[in-house]
Amino acid sequence: MIGSHVWVEDPDDAWLDGEVIEINGEEIKVKCTAKTVVAKTSSSYPKDPEFPECGVDDMTKLAYLHEPGVLQNLKCRYDANEIYVMQKYKGAALGELSPHPFAVADSAYRQMINEGISQAILVSGESGAGKTESTKMLMRYLAYMGGRVSNAEERSVEQKVLESNPVLEAFGNAKTVRNNNSSRFGKFVEIQFDQRGRISGAAIRTYLLERSRVCQVSDPERNYHCFYMLCSARKEDVEKYKLGNPRTFHYLNQSNCIELDALNDSEEYIATRRAMDVVGISEEEQDAIFRVVAAILHLGNVEFSKGQETDASEPKNDKSRFHLKTAAELFICEWKTSNMPLLFRCDEKSLEESLCKRVFVTRDETITKALDPNAAALSRDALAKIVYSKLFDWLVEKINVAIGQDKESKFLIGVLDIYGFESFKTNRCLTGCHLPACL
Ligand SMILES: Nc1ncnc2c1ncn2[C@@H]1O[C@H](COP(=O)(O)OP(=O)(O)OP(=O)(O)O)[C@@H](O)[C@H]1O
Structure with a gap:
């Protein structure tokens, strides 16, 4: 008009x-x-x-x-310089001041103190909406309310949780269509309090890591950041793990998106190793972690062709044999001095057998069935996914030790940063969209 x-x-x-x-x-x-x-x-x-x-x-x-x-x-x-300060929200009733994560955190804290009941805050929204950023603000406010730092040397719980973030992000975040640093796992951060409402510890629980991404990436997304970081690591590490251009690895080159403008993978590699130092992951443990990451990339490059027997399979050519051998070598964790779990003790032959054959154990006998090339490729992907998710779980446990849990805590406030959903033209059901991707 x-x-x-x-x-x-x-x-x-x-x-x-x-x-x-x-x-x-x-x-x-x-x-x-x-x-x-x-x-x-x-x-x-x-x-x-x-x-x-x-x-x-x-x-x-x-x-x-x-x-x-x-x-x-x-x-x-x-x-108009409208900024939010925590002091302003302390003790104000919900709705009295502008909406903000501080107001929600304040309400949860006061209800926990007044009613003596643990609280949970659910942060939900589309991918890229700002859930992770809001979670950080909620934690900052809770740390401010229940602050425990007794001297300048001691790091606050919030600080410890935030310091562990780069490690979690390297292994659990990836570029998606909507967000260059999308969390592909759900996170429940528990801030634990004592009887007097003072922070006594914290823990991070993770769930539903999107395992399928390890073997399947669609354009213009990327696999988990750690794979690209390791390919762009310092020269001696790249040579040690027999890596190279990320475009030569099947688990990475299914998408054309390899480099990101806003993210320098080689700098991120250094930052991740530094964050690992901070959360107490030793040099040997870091080496074992990256061996597993590299082994997964080599495993993904093993292709299969028809074997001599009917419906059997074997590595397709010398290139596949090289990657199989390298994966087997990298998977071997010989070092026994620390409590790092022994992931595998395998050689090239046993790794090949585990991929090309399936063993059924019945009450009376053990039956070994040869797998055709397609089934062997599925076994390979299943192995890559399970190893990666076990590695991720191990990292989370290690981080929890570093943060310091209080198993005797009286109350807790949990902040659930549910992982972002994409809004499709037809959204049949949230669980339906999520679960298959996690299997
Ligand atoms: N409050 C904020 N202040 C500044 N930048 C923000 C804020 N919230 C979100 N952003 C920007 O948006 C990007 C995506 O935010 P965030 O990672 O928190 O989204 P998300 O909802 O957790 O996404 P996903 O579900 O994909 O992990 C951030 O990297 C940041 O650049």
Whole structure:
């Protein structure tokens, strides 16, 4: 309608607002402050002429909840220096101040103290919505309320949990369509408190790691960050694990997306090793972890062809034999001085047999059945997935030791950072979308 206020897209300023002065079929002429533009009706959005100068503190109060409206609100609030301080939220009733994770955390903390009941906060939303960032804010507030640091040397629980993040992210995060650093696992962070409401420990419980990603990646996504980091590691590590260009590995080259503009894999490798040092993972343990990561990549490059017997299979060629042999060598964890679990004790022959044959144990006998090339490839992928998820579980346990759990804690506040769902045209059921990916 002529005279109405709208937002139109602009290549320089993202969005421009102005008044419609002319309509020609599917096109409108809009008079903006600095210029007059012609835009398609379908790509313009209505603008609220009564939008308050300082914006609104709750996005749900916006008359139009679309991209230019949200951006305008954020800009106004930024210009007005509307910042959130924890002190302000301490003791304020929910709804009294602007909505914020601090308000939710405060309410949970006070209910825990007043009613003596443990609390849980569920952080949910689409992938990339900001759940992990919100979880960090919730933890920061809970650490502030139940602060226990007795001297400057001691690190707070929040600090310890945050320090472990790079390790979890290296092994549990990946690039997806919506988020370059998407958590592909659910995380329940328990902040544990004593009788007086002071923090006594913390623990991270993880669940539903998306195992299928280890062997299957679709364009334009990536596998878990750690694989690319290791391929871009310092030269001696790349040579030690017989790695090289990530494009030469089947588990990585199914997608064309290998490098990310915003992420330098070789710097991330160094940062991850540093974070491992901080959470108390020794040099030998770090070596064992990366041996397993490299072994999985080599395993993925083992292809199978028909064997001599009917329905049997064997490694396809010398290249496959090389990767099988390297995977077997890397899987061997000979070092016994630490309590790192012995993942495998295998040689090339036994690894080949475990992939190309299936053993059935009945009450009376043990039957060995040869597998055809397709079934052997499925066995290979199943092995890669189970090894990776066991490695991830082991890392989480190690991190929990470093953070310091209080098994005797009186109460806890759990923050559940459920892993992000993608919004499809047809969303049949959340569980239905998630579970198959985790198997
Ligand atoms: N409060 C915030 N302040 C600044 N940046 C933010 C904030 N929330 C989210 N972001 C940005 O959005 C990106 C995605 O956020 P985050 O990783 O928290 O999403 P998520 O909901 O946990 O996604 P997923 O479910 O895919 O793991 C972050 O890397 C960050 O760049």
